[in-house]
Amino acid sequence: MESIIEGLAQYGPLGLWTASLLWMNWQQRKENKEDEQRAAEALKYHQEQIAEKLLKQEMMLEKAIEKIDGGLAAMREKYAEDRILRMKDNK
Secondary structure, three states: OHHHHHHHHOOOHHHHHHHHHHHHHHHHHHHHHHHHHHHHHHHHHHHHHHHHHHHHHHHHHHHHHHHHHHHHHHHHHHHHHHHHHHHHHHO
């Protein structure tokens, strides 16, 4: 890039103006690439955080479902026992 600028400088003000435009364009592209890279890294970080939180939520939901199922099974057993006791008392 610098050799191009030096070559354009020999054409006087118009060459220097063209060189300055090329330089600014190159700098802007460089900054845009850096911005895109930072944005991609931020996006990746946030996606990883979301995935971790979803996995955590999934595990918590599975535990809650297991506890609910256990509670329902215990209640069914209790009601069955109560029903058997009532049937024995009625005889």
